[in-house]
Amino acid sequence: MKVGITGASGFIGQQLIASLQLKGHTCVALKRDLLYNPEKGLADLLTGCDAVINLAGAPILQRWTANNKRTIYSSRVDTTLNLTETIRKIPAAQRPKVFISASAVGIYQTGLEHDESSKEFDRGFTGTVVLGWEKASESIPPSTRRVIFRIGVVLAKESQTVKQLRPLFKAGLGGKIGSGQQAFPFVHIDDLVSAFETALTDENYSGIYNLVAPKSINNAEFTKCFAQTLNRPALAPAPAFAIRLVFGKASGLLLEGATVNPKRLKEAGFTFSYPTIEKALDQILKN
Ligand SMILES: NC(=O)c1ccc[n+]([C@@H]2O[C@H](COP(=O)([O-])OP(=O)(O)OC[C@H]3O[C@@H](n4cnc5c(N)ncnc54)[C@H](OP(=O)(O)O)[C@@H]3O)[C@@H](O)[C@H]2O)c1
Structure with a gap:
């Protein structure tokens, strides 16, 4: 293609x-x-083009000044x-057959659990950006699978x-962020690439999919696994006030999180090579 x-x-x-x-x-x-x-x-x-993959976006984890917010949006x-x-x-005959967007x-309200049917969206800047982003491609003609x-x-x-x-964890300076209780929805890059490639060629894929590993964890569990995989202690938590000092309003991206269920990918029979954080970090940190 x-x-x-x-x-x-x-x-x-x-x-x-x-890939x-x-x-x-x-x-x-x-x-x-362009x-x-x-x-x-x-x-x-x-x-x-047979297909379009839409990944463009300025980094969202930066101080949310008025200018940066405009650029992010x-x-x-x-x-x-x-x-x-x-x-x-x-x-129509020359249009890309499939449009896949990040x-x-x-998009989801933090502190809750969501599958793709959830309508509990974040009410802050992040929610505004992501909802606008998804809405922006809603009028793609039906002949192009979205x-x-x-x-x-x-x-x-x-x-x-x-x-x-x-490097922080290697130096023994790693630690949970804030309370560590906030959800940490993650996905291994190989599973992400595999999901995009499947959606490219499998015509049954259409609509919205959560792309996260099926075993949900919180930030403290992520921190513990990261440290254990590197055989280091994780004794230096990053207190919430320090994160707020550095990132201002964007600190919510680190201090809060939603639990996310990849229900539609599981229903589609998608196989995750890295369904757990242990498997993911073992591959990433030990090779
Ligand atoms: N990585 C993650 O953990 C993650 C998680 C959730 C969602 N996403 C989303 O997935 C997409 C790709 O993520 P990534 O990790 O590959 O991000 P990335 O490394 O920051 O790359 C994003 C790309 O977007 C383009 N870009 C940057 N600033 C731009 C601007 N002001 N206007 C238009 N285009 C701009 C650039 O590509 P060109 O120079 O080629 O234009 C840049 O290389 C992003 O939209 C991101 O929000 C990523």
Whole structure:
């Protein structure tokens, strides 16, 4: 297949492209400038693509100044709206057959448990962004199959979370964040790539899917497993006030969390290679 990808230079984009290319697919990076200025030739690039994978988005874990908030929102919602409008304008026969977009479990209200049928959405900035992001592609024509993955924290050797935590834990400076009781919905990068690839080719995949490992954990359990896998103690908790000091209003991303059930993936018979945090961290930290 010929697959157009936004956010292609990012962490998930790079892992996905490497795997897709190994399987013989051709990947075309859909450049950022085109997403904001589709009249510069986005339709030409999309015409002839069998599939579009939408990953573009500015980092959300940064201080939420007015400017940063605009960028976080616009880099997901405006780009997706432009992509959707452009796909709509392409004659049906030449349109991509499938559109797969990243979304995030941050859409859900924290402190509760959710499957895909939940309507208990976050009422803050994160919820506004993610709801807007999903809504932006709702008018993709029915001839293009639309799949949305609500992704949890992606774990991999190359992920920011692991790259930042590994040296801290190795030095014995790791610890839970705040109370540690907040849910920590995660997914191993190999399972994420596998889910995207399955959705690309399996025509039964359609609509919204939670993309998190089936065994839910909280932050304290994640911390304990991270430390144990590296054979180190985890004695240096990051107190909530310190996190608030560094991240301001964005600190909720670390101090709170929703328990998320990948119900639709399980119903579809999707096999997770890393269903538990132990399996995921063992593969990531020991190799
Ligand atoms: N990684 C996770 O744990 C996780 C969890 C849940 C959801 N997600 C979502 O999945 C998507 C991909 O995640 P990732 O980890 O690969 O993120 P990433 O490494 O930060 O990459 C995102 C990509 O988006 C593009 N981008 C950055 N700033 C932009 C802007 N201002 N306007 C338009 N495009 C911009 C860039 O690609 P180009 O330079 O190629 O344009 C960038 O490489 C993101 O939208 C993220 O919110 C990720």
